Amino acid sequence: GAVVSQHPSRVICKSGTSVKIECRSLDFQATTMFWYRQFPKKSLMLMATSNEGSKATYEQGVEKDKFLINHASLTLSTLTVTSAHPEDSSFYICSANPGTSGSNEQFFGPGTRLTVL
Amino acid sequence: AQSVTQLGSHVSVSEGALVLLRCNYSSSVPPYLFWYVQYPNQGLQLLLKYTSAATLVKGINGFEAEFKKSETSFHLTKPSAHMSDAAEYFCAVSDGSGGYQKVTFGIGTKLQVIP
Numbered sequence: 001g002a003v004v005s006q007h008p009s010r011v012i013c014k015s016g017t018s019v020k021i022e023c024r025s026l027d028f029q030a031t032t033m034f035w036y037r038q039f040p041k042k043s044l045m046l047m048a049t050s051n052e053g054s055k056a057t058y059e060q061g062v063e064k065d066k067f068l069i070n071h072a073s074l075t076l077s078t079l080t081v082t083s084a085h086p087e088d089s090s091f092y093i094c095s096a097n098p099g100t101s102g103s104n105e106q107f108f109g110p111g112t113r114l115t116v117l
Numbered sequence: 118a119q120s121v122t123q124l125g126s127h128v129s130v131s132e133g134a135l136v137l138l139r140c141n142y143s144s145s146v147p148p149y150l151f152w153y154v155q156y157p158n159q160g161l162q163l164l165l166k167y168t169s170a171a172t173l174v175k176g177i178n179g180f181e182a183e184f185k186k187s188e189t190s191f192h193l194t195k196p197s198a199h200m201s202d203a204a205e206y207f208c209a210v211s212d213g214s215g216g217y218q219k220v221t222f223g224i225g226t227k228l229q230v231i232p
Contacts, residue, residue, distance in 0.1 A: 006160075033147055034219075043207065081166045102205075103213075105151065106220050108160040 002098050003027055006109035013084055014117055021079045021112045023050075023094030029074035030096035034106065035067075038091040050077040050094075084116045119144045131231050134182075136195040138226045140208030141171040143189065150191045151220070152182055152217035161207065167191060170186045178202070203230045 003026040013019050023033055030035040031052045048069055056069035059106040066088075068080040081088050091113050095106035124139040142148055149168055153161040165176025172184040178201075184195045191208060210222040 004160075010228075041227075043222045045130060046219060047223075049219070091158075095161075105166055108153075108162075110160040111158070113158060 003004060004094065004096050004107050004109040006092075006094055006112050008112060009110060010113045010115075011116065012115045015068040016083055016086055019081045019084055019114060021081075021094075021114075023077045023079070023096070023109055025075045025096045025098070025107075028096075028098040029078075030098065031051040031074060033078070035069060035079050036093045036095065038093060038111075044093060047079075048117055052077075063064055067101045081114065084114070086116045089114055089116045119148065119212050119219075119221050121208050121210050121221055121223035123208050123226050126224060127227050127228055127229065129229040130198045132200055133197050136193070136198045136202065136228065137209075138193040138206050138228065140182075140193065140223060141189050142190045142191060142208070142210045144210055144212055146212045148149060150182075150184060151210045151211070151223075152176065152180070153189075153207045153209060154178075154195045155205045155207065155225075157204075164193070164206075198228075198230045200230050200232065203228055 005024045007022045032048040035047045037047050038044050047062045050069045052070040052071045058064045058090050071077040073099050093111045095108045120143045122141045151166045152164040155161050157179045164180050165174045166183045167174050175181045179193045192206050205227050207225045209220045211220045
């Protein structure tokens, strides 16, 4: 149980376009999901906490107008990278907590590799 | 505030040798501690977790970790390395106040297994 999926797994886009990444909890409901960004050979950086039915909470230094998060349902959160530029190229990973493990354990999606040309 | 320090961004071991990946944490409350493994271009997979039960935690793939409060450590070990263990390993901490709390990750340790 506790499976999280992401779509697409890989996307290549031109500079200036917007890209939407979906994160789904397949077998549980998640009122909160997390979005991370991972730079090459670096750790995961928490970008924002996605809250179902309310605004996302962004970490310091993350542009909320650049990275739009929508948590429309208990099983889906989306991250839209607006007006993407090459420096936005990265590996984006989402996670969710089913709330039943009692340990704050996060279940991670497989990640989305974004390449901006 | 919580933080994690992983000593050694790269660790090389021979196949069959002991694997030891070091992790020290800082937390103002009793923590939850995790070890995750990441294979290239994939998400993170949980190896094991400490949740204030037994201090010696056994995980998947023969890995285990011991929580030592006096040393604020949670080192990951495996008695005999296998080629398939080559991957990036992340130690993580989350405070124990419940709810959907943030998880803070270490910088990661890349494990290389030499045949």
